Amino acid sequence: MKCNQKQIIPIISAIISIVCIYFAYKKIDVDIFFATLLNVDYLYIMMASVLLYVTIWIRALRWNVILDQDFNLYHLFKIQMVGYFANYTLPLRVGELLKSVLLGKKNNISKSYVFGTIVVERFLDMFLLFLMIIVALLISPVNSIVSIPLYKYLLVVSIVLCLFIALFKGLKIIQIKFLQDLISNFVLAYEKINFKQFIYSNLLGIIIWGIYWINVDLVFKAFGVEADWSQSLLILIVSSLALSIPSLPGALGTFHLAVKLTLSSLIVMDKALILPFVTILHGYGYLLLTILGFYYFILDKDVGVSQLTDMNRF
Numbered sequence: 001m002k003c004n005q006k007q008i009i010p011i012i013s014a015i016i017s018i019v020c021i022y023f024a025y026k027k028i029d030v031d032i033f034f035a036t037l038l039n040v041d042y043l044y045i046m047m048a049s050v051l052l053y054v055t056i057w058i059r060a061l062r063w064n065v066i067l068d069q070d071f072n073l074y075h076l077f078k079i080q081m082v083g084y085f086a087n088y089t090l091p092l093r094v095g096e097l098l099k100s101v102l103l104g105k106k107n108n109i110s111k112s113y114v115f116g117t118i119v120v121e122r123f124l125d126m127f128l129l130f131l132m133i134i135v136a137l138l139i140s141p142v143n144s145i146v147s148i149p150l151y152k153y154l155l156v157v158s159i160v161l162c163l164f165i166a167l168f169k170g171l172k173i174i175q176i177k178f179l180q181d182l183i184s185n186f187v188l189a190y191e192k193i194n195f196k197q198f199i200y201s202n203l204l205g206i207i208i209w210g211i212y213w214i215n216v217d218l219v220f221k222a223f224g225v226e227a228d229w230s231q232s233l234l235i236l237i238v239s240s241l242a243l244s245i246p247s248l249p250g251a252l253g254t255f256h257l258a259v260k261l262t263l264s265s266l267i268v269m270d271k272a273l274i275l276p277f278v279t280i281l282h283g284y285g286y287l288l289l290t291i292l293g294f295y296y297f298i299l300d301k302d303v304g305v306s307q308l309t310d311m312n313r314f
Contacts, residue, residue, distance in 0.1 A: 010091040013246045020253030024260050028275055036223075036276040044222035045284050048215040052285055053292075055208045056080050059121075062204040065197050066117045071107070078296045078303045079103055085293025088250040088286060096122075102303050120193070128205045129240055136237055139230045212236055219281050225269045238262045239281070250290075255282050 060076035079102050086095030096118050104111030193201070213229075216236050220227040242258035243251045259278045263269065269277065296303050 009246070013091065014248055016246055017248035017253035020247070020257040024253065024256040024278070025275065029272070032272050033276055033279075036273060037280070040276070040280065041222045041224070044218045045280065048218040048222075049284060049288055051211050051215055051218075052288055055211050056084075056289075058204050058208050058211075062124075062201050062208070063117065063121060065201050065204070066120055066193060067114075068193075068197065069107075071103075075106070075302060076103075078300055081289065081293040082297045082300075082303050083293070084289040085297050088290045088293070090249060106302060124201055124205050125209075128202070128209050129237070132209060132233065133237055136230065136233050139233070209236075216281070219277065219284075220269075222280065223269065223273050223277055225273070225277075227268050231266055231268050234266070235259060235262060235281075250286050251282075 057073070057077055060073050060080055063076055063080070064071050064073060079099050082102065083095035083099040086098045087093050088095075097115065099118060100111045100115035103109070104114045213233055213236050216232040216239075217227065217229065220232060238258050239255055242254045245251070245254040245258075247254040256278050259281060260274055263274045263277065264271070297305055
């Protein structure tokens with residue numbers, strides 16, 4: 001039986017995740033792993049959890065700024081949460097498309113244009129991530145930079161993304177019309193942003209990434225590890241780059257292996273703590289965003305599953 005062309009991408013992503021999970025956890029000592037998890041100071045994880053939800057509110061505010069309309073922030077927050085739920089449970093990051101449908105239908109505006117504003121958001125995130133990489137290179141001690149194969153991660157991510165682009169092109173999964181619509185709506189959304197909106201959006205983005213940075217440090221503290229701020233920043237950068245590698249939803253496997261390798265290079269904590277740390281760092285956000293997103297998707301009449309009847313007309 002031949003695989004449908006559109007099934008190949010999820011299959012390859014699953015293989016990548018499974019391989020990464022294997023190499024990340026192949027030497028796990030189960031007894032030590034669970035004993036370590038029981039000794040974590042979960043007060044810090046609770047603090048990080050609250051801050052994580054704060055970032056979603058700020059993302060809703062930033063999206064409102066980019067849209068340049070007076071939307072209800074709580075409504076945008078709920079749409080963001082449903083988008084996270086979809087991205088963390090379904091392949092090909094369909095949560096971004098889902099957010100476009102939900103906001104466009106509710107407010108009777110072009111779903112394609114809304115999708116363009118989401119692409120602008122992702123562009124701003126990539127821009128700030130690039131700036132953080134520069135900051136990391138400036139503030140990290142020279143010996144730390146040399147010991148961490150950051151450039152190897154960048155190279156691997158670049159190679160994998162190039163292969164996927166080639167695969168998409170070869171299989172003709174991305175149709176030319178879709179690409180043209182995406183580019184035109186991205187340009188339209190970007191051109192409508194004035195200088196004040198651009199500055200405000202980036203300031204909000206800096207706050208968002210600053211909270212992510214703080215949260216990594218809070219997870220370190222939960223394990224009783226006093227990591228340097230530059231080390232927390234490097235973990236944030238590497239984990240964010242790992243999200244770009246094709247994998248199962250939620251960057252399962254790719255996140256874990258990338259952070260594990262980085263922590264091993266940093267020698268910032270005992271080896272027995274690394275796998276529990278990686279599991280908590282990924283797991284607390286994954287569970288929080290998925291559970292609340294699932295709640296809104298199932299029970300909320302404004303952003304829930306009942307609103308998806310127009311999905312096929314996007």
